[in-house]
Amino acid sequence: MDLVRPAALYRQLATAIRGDIESGEYPPGSLLPSESALTERYGVSRPTVRQALAALRTEGLVTVQRGRGSFVRAAQNAPAVTLDRTITRSAGRYADPGTEWSQDEEPTAYRTTTDAITGPALGMNEGEAAFGCDRLITHRPTGTRAMVRTIVPFATAAGAELGNDPTRPQPELYAALEAAGHRLTWHETVTARTPTPDETTALRLPEGTPLLVVHRVTAGTAGPLILEETRVGTAAVAYPIVAKGRAKATARE
Amino acid sequence: MDLVRPAALYRQLATAIRGDIESGEYPPGSLLPSESALTERYGVSRPTVRQALAALRTEGLVTVQRGRGSFVRAAQNAPAVTLDRTITRSAGRYADPGTEWSQDEEPTAYRTTTDAITGPALGMNEGEAAFGCDRLITHRPTGTRAMVRTIVPFATAAGAELGNDPTRPQPELYAALEAAGHRLTWHETVTARTPTPDETTALRLPEGTPLLVVHRVTAGTAGPLILEETRVGTAAVAYPIVAKGRAKATARE
DNA sequence: GGACGTCACTTGTCATGACAAGTGTCAAGC
DNA sequence: GCTTGACACTTGTCATGACAAGTGACGTCC
Numbered sequence: 001m002d003l004v005r006p007a008a009l010y011r012q013l014a015t016a017i018r019g020d021i022e023s024g025e026y027p028p029g030s031l032l033p034s035e036s037a038l039t040e041r042y043g044v045s046r047p048t049v050r051q052a053l054a055a056l057r058t059e060g061l062v063t064v065q066r067g068r069g070s071f072v073r074a075a076q077n078a079p080a081v082t083l084d085r086t087i088t089r090s091a092g093r094y095a096d097p098g099t100e101w102s103q104d105e106e107p108t109a110y111r112t113t114t115d116a117i118t119g120p121a122l123g124m125n126e127g128e129a130a131f132g133c134d135r136l137i138t139h140r141p142t143g144t145r146a147m148v149r150t151i152v153p154f155a156t157a158a159g160a161e162l163g164n165d166p167t168r169p170q171p172e173l174y175a176a177l178e179a180a181g182h183r184l185t186w187h188e189t190v191t192a193r194t195p196t197p198d199e200t201t202a203l204r205l206p207e208g209t210p211l212l213v214v215h216r217v218t219a220g221t222a223g224p225l226i227l228e229e230t231r232v233g234t235a236a237v238a239y240p241i242v243a244k245g246r247a248k249a250t251a252r253e
Numbered sequence: 254m255d256l257v258r259p260a261a262l263y264r265q266l267a268t269a270i271r272g273d274i275e276s277g278e279y280p281p282g283s284l285l286p287s288e289s290a291l292t293e294r295y296g297v298s299r300p301t302v303r304q305a306l307a308a309l310r311t312e313g314l315v316t317v318q319r320g321r322g323s324f325v326r327a328a329q330n331a332p333a334v335t336l337d338r339t340i341t342r343s344a345g346r347y348a349d350p351g352t353e354w355s356q357d358e359e360p361t362a363y364r365t366t367t368d369a370i371t372g373p374a375l376g377m378n379e380g381e382a383a384f385g386c387d388r389l390i391t392h393r394p395t396g397t398r399a400m401v402r403t404i405v406p407f408a409t410a411a412g413a414e415l416g417n418d419p420t421r422p423q424p425e426l427y428a429a430l431e432a433a434g435h436r437l438t439w440h441e442t443v444t445a446r447t448p449t450p451d452e453t454t455a456l457r458l459p460e461g462t463p464l465l466v467v468h469r470v471t472a473g474t475a476g477p478l479i480l481e482e483t484r485v486g487t488a489a490v491a492y493p494i495v496a497k498g499r500a501k502a503t504a505r506e
Numbered sequence: 507g508g509a510c511g512t513c514a515c516t517t518g519t520c521a522t523g524a525c526a527a528g529t530g531t532c533a534a535g536c
Numbered sequence: 537g538c539t540t541g542a543c544a545c546t547t548g549t550c551a552t553g554a555c556a557a558g559t560g561a562c563g564t565c566c
Binding site for chain 3: 299319320326
Binding site for chain 1: 517
């Protein structure tokens, strides 16, 4: 026989509030009862109330503003921003996708080495030398921020006569690679993780918003050339389009 | 002049522990000092220690086991599982991608209505009737679980003579649609969010792992036909491949 | 009328204390 | 040798209390 133990008070309280939010009792944007009010209404102590609210915060259901109160977050998964990363070319020139994205600060260029993720992705070992370049870009219409990191192995830079300046903008980079005789192919992998505190502040992420990490490896004739990593929050604002295609009549790769 | 205020104690403590983890002082899988040990070492109270540990837990850096202690999580973003969702066809037959995924339970079929996300995605209004079907599948080699939801609008089911049984497996569904004269095209959108408690238990997600949500809308000759939603955790195990392609010589869509 | 200070209310932070409950060890008992 | 129970240690939960700090309204003073 399975013993049934009552759930912890703060869990019950979180479930109750979550239910009230989902039922529309507390619509998006509305103000929840204050902690002291919840303390009285449910007959529990303030730490219990705060623990319940903390759970709802990490779930992304609620935001709290000091001195004001707790508010129900706007609807999740709203497809407000699309991050179309299709590489397009017209008249022999690569276009920078996403013209609504603007670059606020100067890109930061540096020397780095491949790690356990980027190395194998580029067909290299861990710890090989490469140029790195970090960009912070903003989606003007919505204010959504994203971090773009470009990893250019030394071999790629030398082969395409890029010098030691990987800071050039994306279209130029692609054009230079093609001018060096490469026929470009790309493939992307996507994952998500909880942001680090640094990323939370840099991207101005509200609590409870995971980070979407897109890795695009662009390959040429002889193998992988560069890796681009895009990090963007998935608040109520980000809903990136990543892939389009049609059924292939070929066997599985 | 900007006043500099010292960070909260629990934040400082979290930063210190995070640094020790990143520096290798506490390698992945190792046991952190107990709460009481941290209390003594840093001269703070237990709630402060617990608040710091809670932050590291939601970051996904640490897992805690009652009665045992706090452990450093294994490396994040390890590309162990790939979720290749390319639709392939050979000899006129659609293959179910991902043969390593097995289905544990019988799929749950039901009637539903489109919502604010699925409606527009299918070129319909919110609240229109559709068949729904939920599957829980498991990646045998790693034990990673995923939830797949298929939304089949009534119009699609009628047009392709699917009857009212949307529970048929994916390859059969695609074949039936093509047999009805459609030339299939798909497009995917990806986002991530914090899982609900239900999803956490159903997918057996550890703390601090966001949920990756993939929407694939498959369209035929006359517009969108079906929508498939895949939900999978992004623990140290999931690193889905979503897109492959090459530069197109056409103008931007 | 406008600037300003006060005050009530809110959440943030931290300490102390207590008990419940899961884990592993080790010694006693069979 | 094996089982079993006690025990120490761990984290989970909850209460109480206190002060810091941000917000907004309201009244006072110029």
